[in-house]
Amino acid sequence: MHPAFSVIFLTTLLGVGQGLFLALYTGQLYAFFDLLPAQGNRSFYAAGSAIALIFLAAGLVASFFHLGHPERAWRSAAKWRTSWLSREVIVLPAFMGVVFLYGVAHWFGWHVPLLSLPGGRPVDATLILGAIGTLLCFALFVCTGMIYACLRFLQEWHTPLTVVNYILLGGASGFVLATAFAAAVAQEIAGFYAGWAAILTALAFAGRVASLLRNARLKPKSSLSTAIGIKHPRIAQKAQGAMGGSFNTREFFHGRTAFFLRQVKWLFLALVFPLPLMLIAAGAMAGSPALLLAAFGVQYLGLIAERWFFFAQANHPQNLYYQAVS
Amino acid sequence: MTQLALVIDLNVCVGCHACVTSCKEWNTSGEAGAMSDFRPYDADPTGTFFNRVQTFEVGEFPNTETVHFPKSCLHCEEPPCVPVCPTGASYKRKEDGIVLVDYDKCIGCKYCSWACPYGAREIDEKQKVMKKCTLCVDRIYDKTLPERDRKPACVMACPTSARLFGDIHDPESEVSKAIREQGGYALMPEWGTHPANHYLPRRKTQLRIHEDELVRADNPLKIDGKLPKPAKQEPSLDDVTSW
Numbered sequence: 300m301h302p303a304f305s306v307i308f309l310t311t312l313l314g315v316g317q318g319l320f321l322a323l324y325t326g327q328l329y330a331f332f333d334l335l336p337a338q339g340n341r342s343f344y345a346a347g348s349a350i351a352l353i354f355l356a357a358g359l360v361a362s363f364f365h366l367g368h369p370e371r372a373w374r375s376a377a378k379w380r381t382s383w384l385s386r387e388v389i390v391l392p393a394f395m396g397v398v399f400l401y402g403v404a405h406w407f408g409w410h411v412p413l414l415s416l417p418g419g420r421p422v423d424a425t426l427i428l429g430a431i432g433t434l435l436c437f438a439l440f441v442c443t444g445m446i447y448a449c450l451r452f453l454q455e456w457h458t459p460l461t462v463v464n465y466i467l468l469g470g471a472s473g474f475v476l477a478t479a480f481a482a483a484v485a486q487e488i489a490g491f492y493a494g495w496a497a498i499l500t501a502l503a504f505a506g507r508v509a510s511l512l513r514n515a516r517l518k519p520k521s522s523l524s525t526a527i528g529i530k531h532p533r534i535a536q537k538a539q540g541a542m543g544g545s546f547n548t549r550e551f552f553h554g555r556t557a558f559f560l561r562q563v564k565w566l567f568l569a570l571v572f573p574l575p576l577m578l579i580a581a582g583a584m585a586g587s588p589a590l591l592l593a594a595f596g597v598q599y600l601g602l603i604a605e606r607w608f609f610f611a612q613a614n615h616p617q618n619l620y621y622q623a624v625s
Numbered sequence: 626m627t628q629l630a631l632v633i634d635l636n637v638c639v640g641c642h643a644c645v646t647s648c649k650e651w652n653t654s655g656e657a658g659a660m661s662d663f664r665p666y667d668a669d670p671t672g673t674f675f676n677r678v679q680t681f682e683v684g685e686f687p688n689t690e691t692v693h694f695p696k697s698c699l700h701c702e703e704p705p706c707v708p709v710c711p712t713g714a715s716y717k718r719k720e721d722g723i724v725l726v727d728y729d730k731c732i733g734c735k736y737c738s739w740a741c742p743y744g745a746r747e748i749d750e751k752q753k754v755m756k757k758c759t760l761c762v763d764r765i766y767d768k769t770l771p772e773r774d775r776k777p778a779c780v781m782a783c784p785t786s787a788r789l790f791g792d793i794h795d796p797e798s799e800v801s802k803a804i805r806e807q808g809g810y811a812l813m814p815e816w817g818t819h820p821a822n823h824y825l826p827r828r829k830t831q832l833r834i835h836e837d838e839l840v841r842a843d844n845p846l847k848i849d850g851k852l853p854k855p856a857k858q859e860p861s862l863d864d865v866t867s868w
């Protein structure tokens with residue numbers, strides 16, 4: 300497939316925003332169960348939510364660049380019964396709304412207990428909003444991943460690993476950002492976030508390598524023989540019906556060499572996993588927000604390469620019909 | 626239920642592209658607006674087409690065969706392109722099985738083109754909406770046309786009658802008979818899309834002659850001679866032939 304930068308930015312930016320929100324809420328839950336020092340500083344969650352919202356909104360803006368008719372985008376909520384894209388279009392604004400409310404609730408200190416857990420712990424609006432947000436956050440990850448995973452003839456994508464990797468990569472980048480954010484404004488919990496960021500990055504590495512290994516062994520189900528229905532091992536295209544290219548030659552080919560693809564793969568494998576891990580370790584030990592921010596920056600750059608590779612690697616069966624111009 | 630479809634005879638197609646130009650001419654003049662072209666007379670022309678004729682060479686020299694292969698939307702009976710459309714712009718008509726795009730609803734997200742394994746959909750880069758073969762839905766029902774002209778433009782144009790049009794759910798239709806009797810097949814059956822359009826394979830006229838058909842089997846000893854004369858009372862056709 301041809302990697303479109305609108306979709307690359309859409310999926311990576313959403314991932315960061317979602318991961319950051321999950322990081323905030325995880326921190327709050329730990330504090331709720333007295334496993335972490337509570338953040339009396341109300342701006343930690345509120346500002347964190349604002350940063351998450353900025354990333355989500357940037358992703359949303361990026362998505363509009365993918366559309367031929369952005370002014371009709373509202374129509375895309377219509378077919379949520381069948382289309383994962385439609386479901387994403389519904390879940391994303393819902394999630395953004397809840398993140399906004401979550402931040403607002405923290406900012407205005409809506410801590411009136413609404414109900415209480417069996418142990419007598421008071422549950423306030425922020426905790427409930429956070430729980431709803433977490434549900435929507437995972438729903439959004441599943442929608443985004445399923446947009447690609449549900450296309451059965453794009454065999455590189457048609458696997459649960461696609462969804463798992465969207466969750467893990469988004470989660471990792473969000474937790475890395477949360478680490479840098481905490482190091483800047485709430486030093487005492489930066490170590491907690493650094494730990495989780497490292498764990499998620501390692502898990503994401505396992506998931507991504509698993510999908511790379513899987514894809515390396517894929518056997519294409521379609522061949523030129525099934526594409527034109529002629530049983531012969533040697534079929535060569537002599538003309539594709541157009542000399543100057545068409546939508547089919549632009550949308551479904553990445554237009555790069557196999558060598559370039561391999562370089563991008565090694566690049567993202569280095570940028571997304573080991574380098575941020577080292578920077579997180581160094582940054583957490585030195586307590587340096589700058590190093591941690593660098594970890595996030597490096598990982599995000601790597602994620603752009605990762606997403607580029609994700610699209611470029613998918614080989615659409617329609618390409619069988621577009622092998623030679625003349 | 627009706628399922629309109631094309632049946633394309635690869636044994637007859639000569640690759641003249643008459644269906645391509647006729648399709649473009651009809652559909653670019655329709656009320657949905659032009660099918661945009663870019664740099665049509667320059668070095669790098671490109672544009673939107675519903676139908677393209679491709680050419681493949683099967684085999685290795687000197688045993689090769691050239692196959693001309695017209696390709697358009699197959700109006701799948703299980704179209705994977707329809708459920709993925711977020712707006713409902715892509716739909717399959719209940720009454721005749723034609724898969725269509727509502728150009729006024731399409732947001733140009735291209736998701737449906739990713740979901741078609743055949744590459745049958747092309748975005749119109751000027752109008753920014755997805756386009757594909759409509760089976761000339763604006764002409765096959767047009768009562769102002771004479772009955773014999775109510776066929777897709779490509780079918781009308783084909784000089785060798787390689788394109789048949791009809792209802793593949795009616796077992797007595799011309800297309801159903803052609804599929805049944807001449808080995809009609811579907812493209813990429815492995816994806817379960819059940820294309821409505823079918824292709825008829827290349828066929829060769831062959832006569833198989835066995836060795837024993839070249840020599841007289843009723844004269845195994847190869848002795849030509851007079852046949853024994855029947856007795857007088859035995860039946861005979863006439864005086865020169867015996868049973």
Ligand code: SF4
Pocket residue numbers: 697698699700701704705706707724740741742743744745746757818
């Ligand atoms: S050929 Fe492609 S565009 Fe046409 S109905 Fe089938 S899947 Fe959809």
Ligand code: SF4
Pocket residue numbers: 709710711712713714715726730731732733734735736737738754755
């Ligand atoms: S490009 Fe148009 S027809 Fe295709 S999925 Fe998007 S909205 Fe639907």
